[in-house]
Amino acid sequence: MSEETMSQVNSLPRIGSKAPNFEATTTHGTLQLSDYEGSWVILFSHPADFTPVCTSEFISFQNIYPKLREMNTELLGLSVDSVSSHIAWVRNVKEKFGVEIEFPIIADLNKEVAEKYGMIMPEESSTETSRAVFIIDGQRTVRAIIYYPLSTGRNMDEILRVITALQATDEHNIATPADWKKGDKVIVPPANTAEMAEERVNDDSVECIDWYYCQKEI
Amino acid sequence: MACVDDKGQLTASARKLLETIENNALTPEEIAKEAALPLFKVRSSMRDMKSMGFVTEEENGAYQMNPEASKLLKK
Known part of the structure; x- marks a missing residue:
């Protein structure tokens, strides 16, 4: 592994570290991670739009979104697709599944955010992001990191459980x-x-x- | 820019935000509460509208509508 690669690996966010800020094009316009300061945010990546496991996950993420918002927590999706692809997919999910995706999705075509957060697992796929979940608190500290492979959809109960547990830890x-x-x-x-x-x-x-x-x- | 469409008219959310600060300068937190919009959305939209000259940001972080922008509200 080259020194440059090593240094990139070493600089990936860790639990307890400050989540790297970024500015990105999303389905809700240009967003910076710092726009979320004061609220928790779940930054999560998916491999690609218009794929079945990702579609099932987005429907499930949307299903827990109202509950997350009650917990002062926002969702921010990401994949290496264009904003036009995201818009088309979100519209398709609404048309075919009757679910409106209300949270923003980053169009990370140049992989800038994905590489900053180590969301690409080259041994699995060098062109798609894996199913990464970064739970970031209101002070922009990374509080939990969960990775799933391309083949396995995430468990929303577990994501809700982790957020609930972390917030209980902070409060009590x-x-x-x-x-x-x-x-x-x-x-x-x-x-x-x-x-x-x-x-x-x-x-x-x-x-x-x-x-x-x-x-x-x- | 997410706050204007291809005809140069305000999007619904941008209009709502500008109407919120039409008479008073407000901080993003106050705007979010008043307009019932997520804070991240308010912060990004106000930054967008500031770059377009629709609003100015005061020292305390409050946003004030530029008088020129009131013409957009009348469109």
């Missing part, structure tokens, strides 16, 4: 266990001193299996 300073969903008990951050561990096991407001594994309701 907690973590969430495996398969957590809203209403379940949450994990209290482990004690990091012996004194705190002792206090924790005697704390009636939390349920502890042991000092390092305590849960509570929120």
Whole structure:
């Protein structure tokens, strides 16, 4: 791998890093990522317009969009297609499936945003973006990254679950266990001193299996 | 530009935004609330309209309609 390629790989966004800003042509005009500051945004890529798995995903993304907006979260799609292709596809989805896609889609013909975010997996396809999902918070920090291959459509319940969990973490300073969903008990951050561990096991407001594994309701 | 069509007339969303600031300078947050539009859409559209000279941006980030732009609202 050349030094230049290595440096590009090293500069890809990571969880906790600032999401790189960009200006891009979309189905809603020219948008910058910074236009979303103050709200969460799910930046996601799809391989190509007018393909079946992507069409099913867009319908599903649109189905969760009202719920996401209640959670101060916006959707921003992307593929290496032209804005005319996106418009034609969105109109086709409305005509054939009765679903109006309300969120913007980036026309990333020069792959500028896709390369900045590492959305292309050359071993799978060098011309299409994979199914990448970047969850970015209101301060433009990358909070979660999920990748799916071309053949596998994404799970909207999981995307909603991750957003819900991250927002609960921010609000209550907690973590969430495996398969957590809203209403379940949450994990209290482990004690990091012996004194705190002792206090924790005697704390009636939390349920502890042991000092390092305590849960509570929120 | 997303705020005018091929005939040089305002798009529906651009018209709505300009009407919102017709009498008062407002910040993008205030415009979004008033016009019931997503904040990202307001920010990008106002930037677009500023580049076309339809609006000016004040020091506090509020947008004011350029008097010349009021002619577009009457079209």
